[in-house]
Amino acid sequence: MSRPAALSVNVALTDPRELPAVLKRLRQAGFVTRQVLEEVGVVSGSIPPDKLEALRRVEGVAEVEPDRTVQLPPPDADVQ
Amino acid sequence: MDRDGRRSRRTRARGNDSGAAGGSDGGGRTPEPGTTGRYLVLLRPEAMAEGVRLLSDTVGVKVARSSDFAEGAAMTALADADAVVLDKIGVAVVKGDPRQYEMLAAAGAESPLPIVEPERIVYALQETNGHTAEAPVFEPTPFSLGVPELPFERAPGLLVPATNLGATNLTVDYLEGYRDAIDSLIRRARGAEVDQQQLRVPGIEAALLTETAATWGLQITRVLASNVSGRGVKVAVLDTGMDLRHPDFQGREIVNQSFVPGEPVQDLHGHGTHCIGTACGPRQPGTLPRYGIAYGAEIHAGKVLSNQGRGADGWILAGINWAITRKCKVVSMSLGKATQVGEPFSRIFEVAAKRALALGTLIVAAAGNESERRIGQVAPVGHPANCPSIMAVAAVDINLRLAPFSNGSLNPIGGQVDIAGPGVNVYSTAPLPTRYRRLSGTSMATPHVAGIAALFAEANPNASASGLWRLLTQSARRLSLPSADVGAGLVQATPG
Numbered sequence: 348m349s350r351p352a353a354l355s356v357n358v359a360l361t362d363p364r365e366l367p368a369v370l371k372r373l374r375q376a377g378f379v380t381r382q383v384l385e386e387v388g389v390v391s392g393s394i395p396p397d398k399l400e401a402l403r404r405v406e407g408v409a410e411v412e413p414d415r416t417v418q419l420p421p422p423d424a425d426v427q
Numbered sequence: 428m429d430r431d432g433r434r435s436r437r438t439r440a441r442g443n444d445s446g447a448a449g450g451s452d453g454g455g456r457t458p459e460p461g462t463t464g465r466y467l468v469l470l471r472p473e474a475m476a477e478g479v480r481l482l483s484d485t486v487g488v489k490v491a492r493s494s495d496f497a498e499g500a501a502m503t504a505l506a507d508a509d510a511v512v513l514d515k516i517g518v519a520v521v522k523g524d525p526r527q528y529e530m531l532a533a534a535g536a537e538s539p540l541p542i543v544e545p546e547r548i549v550y551a552l553q554e555t556n557g558h559t560a561e562a563p564v565f566e567p568t569p570f571s572l573g574v575p576e577l578p579f580e581r582a583p584g585l586l587v588p589a590t591n592l593g594a595t596n597l598t599v600d601y602l603e604g605y606r607d608a609i610d611s612l613i614r615r616a617r618g619a620e621v622d623q624q625q626l627r628v629p630g631i632e633a634a635l636l637t638e639t640a641a642t643w644g645l646q647i648t649r650v651l652a653s654n655v656s657g658r659g660v661k662v663a664v665l666d667t668g669m670d671l672r673h674p675d676f677q678g679r680e681i682v683n684q685s686f687v688p689g690e691p692v693q694d695l696h697g698h699g700t701h702c703i704g705t706a707c708g709p710r711q712p713g714t715l716p717r718y719g720i721a722y723g724a725e726i727h728a729g730k731v732l733s734n735q736g737r738g739a740d741g742w743i744l745a746g747i748n749w750a751i752t753r754k755c756k757v758v759s760m761s762l763g764k765a766t767q768v769g770e771p772f773s774r775i776f777e778v779a780a781k782r783a784l785a786l787g788t789l790i791v792a793a794a795g796n797e798s799e800r801r802i803g804q805v806a807p808v809g810h811p812a813n814c815p816s817i818m819a820v821a822a823v824d825i826n827l828r829l830a831p832f833s834n835g836s837l838n839p840i841g842g843q844v845d846i847a848g849p850g851v852n853v854y855s856t857a858p859l860p861t862r863y864r865r866l867s868g869t870s871m872a873t874p875h876v877a878g879i880a881a882l883f884a885e886a887n888p889n890a891s892a893s894g895l896w897r898l899l900t901q902s903a904r905r906l907s908l909p910s911a912d913v914g915a916g917l918v919q920a921t922p923g
Contacts, residue, residue: 355739355741357740357741357744357775358775359774359775359778359779363782381741382741382745384744384745384747384748384779385748386748386751386752386782386783386786387744387747387748387751387778387779387782387783388778388779388782389744389748389775389778389779391741391744391745409774409778410774410775410778412740412773412774412775414739414740414741415739415740415764415773415810416737416738416739416740416764417732417737417738417739417740417743417762417763417764417810418736418737418738418764419667419696419698419732419736419737419762419870420736421736422696422697422698422736425866425867426796426832426866426867426868427698427701427761427796427866427867427868427870427871
């Protein structure tokens, strides 16, 4: 059965000190954790697209954003 | 031959220099704020004599005519006369009781004196790229060339306060005259190094900056006059990594970490090496010119962009978090993604940056290069520099002109340019075998600000991250460019 690819997202916590509890809730909401940044209180991972809205409503979650990409010009470009 | 209106001078006791009406009113009345206490009276060109007679007879003022004096000396006559008629423009500047002038003004449009106004205090304005800005006050320097002051009547379009005869107000004529004199000076100085600190007239500096000892960017940001090096300060540069074999950095500890899956820190793109060179390069590199600012700082090279120059938000956030855990006071991010007008800034990067500030880490990022101002295109500050808690850096060139690619503050919430740095034709390090390279971009301006932030951090060890931000913006050199384009101005390492 084919599934839409999971979205790569970053999640900011309302309070970084609540990380352990929020991580558990995120996992229960279908979030697959890839990295935990304690000082800035941001967790990175992936979520199936149909579970994205529910992720936003998890207690202790302040923001959910897609993982953007930045791109430099090629090395030989004059303006960098 | 005596002319109408010319009377013998009457010496009067000097009272309030602001020209407060003395006369029948009892004297000593304070002028309205912003006015001198004198009045401007418009005379009809076809009825000048009649108007002057009306002034002297009806209002009782003693009148001097500018045509009676040597050019430019008319205003000094005001000290003795009650009124000076400026013949060429048909305006009288008069002292007296305002009630007398109300009487005149009430006489209506057919009166020989149709308009009476209080003399305002105004300041010279200077057009710059379609925006007006206050003209900088010219400070005399050893190279001051004594360009003569413009007399009152030869300042079309500007009002010169009559009380302010001693000041030199800048007009286009004045600046062109000054430029011509500087051109002649440049011709004499060409080929020799000139201490650019002698000259403080913006826009005239280019030909006098040679890069034999140090890059123009280090000169113009006054890094060379600094007596600190960033010693004890940790600076993180989040970019494509670093060429750890570069000869200029041998023997210098570089704390390094890659956040790019599958790639080591070693920089195969070049961007990160160039930025680290600017921020933290050595005081005496193997080959001149010097190109680096915080030569004593502890370098933290965080690879958040791949060797193809690509990076994910998650890697950049990881780099930021790492810098915080390593107690870096400054994070330099010469990276970004174009935004649209109306697009909100990243709440997650804003949260991260606010937490970073609270934890003692100032993040500085490039405003972005999507603009092409030569054809009128200005793009908004990119992500993540558009976050309010991230200091966004614009780029200027050696003439202190805005770089044509430098983005502007177009988004009203967030998206502000905070400060500017040298960003055109910037010489710095490149991976071996190239060693050194010139690049342009807001990417190059950003590490100038980061390096100088490290200098301020050494000099102010108890400053918070927000305090460093304030130090940078308050000491920036004001440019004759809109703050929407350059924020507080050009970053400066030491006072001018």
